[in-house]
Amino acid sequence: MHEMSLAQGILDLVEQSAQREQFTRVQELRLEVGALAGVEISALQFALDTMSQSGILHGAQIVIDTPPAQAWCMQCSQTVEITERGQACPKCNGYQIQATTGTELRVVDMVVID
């Protein structure tokens, strides 16, 4: 259920930005949630949809990009792509891999209306 807290954090960022940049509505909000960010996308989408019923996000289209994660395989000595933790290296099937990216959880940009 931490997705509700995250949605609130996203709304806070948008509202802070609205004060700074002087806009009143968001038409499109683009987020990036890495594969290892520990976020259930559908729960986050649900929480954001609930918050978009009124206020600055009213009617906003929420776009969530989910880039795959990268990990370093110690056996292959190279970077490989993974989609979840505990996954074997797609090249050698070993488990000696350490995630290097994938925990991103960011508000990337938004299209706003003054």
Add this chain to the structure above:
Amino acid sequence: MCTVCGCGNATMEHQEHIKANPMGDLHFGQGIAGVSLPNVSQARTIKLEQDVLGANNEIAQRNRAHFDSHSVRAFNLVSSPGSGKTTLLCATIEALKTRHPKTQVAVIEGDQQTSNDADRIRATGAPAIQVNTGKGCHLDAMMIERAFNALSIHDHSHGEGHNHTHAHLHAPASTANLASMTFSPVHKDHADHRTANASTILFIENVGNLVCPAMWDLGERAKVAILSVTEGEDKPLKYPDMFAAASVMVLNKIDLLPYLNFDLDKCIAFAKRVNPTIDIIQVSATSGAGMDEWLAWLQKS
């Protein structure tokens, strides 16, 4: 809609429809549509690139600096409900009293409600603050900032008149009036005054939950994941984010192993699979087995 070009799908490049020449003059009509309508707003794109957890992480960093300046080493204890966190904490406090009497211990207890756990800790003589999250499923850095300021270990070092030179901000404990937080009385009359060099361990017992607390940095030195052998050995695979975020996995209740079908080797292999560098310590808070190794880990971390 972008009213410069009439496009319904405005993106960054539409801002460029407003052309500026080297003199700084603005030309609104040079977009594809060739017009600009007064009093009709134009959609524009704002790049934010901001971390959603940025506000929490900022407070967590402040907590970290604050802990350092008070010689406090903080550990964030995470597990599912019923893993024996509080029992392990009580046993750890008792063991530290006899084996490392100079080490002070304080505890911040996180639960949805009741102060039962803080009461159990206070019965050992260690100061404890209960933080009740209400409907919240995790502790966040702001809760820890408030709770730490209300703790006696913090209070003493500020009240004794020693050179207090660290440059950190204090959120006043007196403002700790969040409806969802309840604080125990602060033990201002504690007789055992610590010196600036004394080592203090602050245990933060998170809300029993193997999912959400993985994401929130509280300013701790390390996350300690506690897994009891009465749970499944595949928990590290089922809740990989938590075991990936933890520096150590403490396998608790090992005195019960003879009565269970818990595959110890598999459990360790699963934990290493999601986190190749995780330390693993086997303990029984009840029998005292493994406590030496656990205390040694705490002292070196």
